Amino acid sequence: MDALQIILQVVLVLTSAFLILLILMHKGKGGGLSDMFGGGISSAAGSSGVAERNLNRITVSFAVVWFVVVVLLGLITKVS
Numbered sequence: 001m002d003a004l005q006i007i008l009q010v011v012l013v014l015t016s017a018f019l020i021l022l023i024l025m026h027k028g029k030g031g032g033l034s035d036m037f038g039g040g041i042s043s044a045a046g047s048s049g050v051a052e053r054n055l056n057r058i059t060v061s062f063a064v065v066w067f068v069v070v071v072l073l074g075l076i077t078k079v080s
Contacts, residue, residue: 001080008073015066022059027052 001076005073005076005080008069008076012066012069012073015062015069019059019062019066022055022062025055026059
């Protein structure tokens with residue numbers, strides 16, 4: 001159980017870091033914090049609809065993996 005728990009914790013850290021990066025790469029929808037951190041630059045780079053859809057799919061995939069790992073870690077720690 002300890003090896004599985006360590007592997008899941010490593011996966012959790014990696015998916016958390018990638019989720020943060022992926023969410024920050026999304027194009028801002030309005031004058032919020034995204035505009036403060038260079039929203040004009042990212043709007044020109046992320047103007048393609050296909051790129052935005054692919055980024056959404058990748059983000060949702062990482063979020064699902066992150067959620068499954070959190071649930072599994074909760075179940076493992078509850079059992080042990």
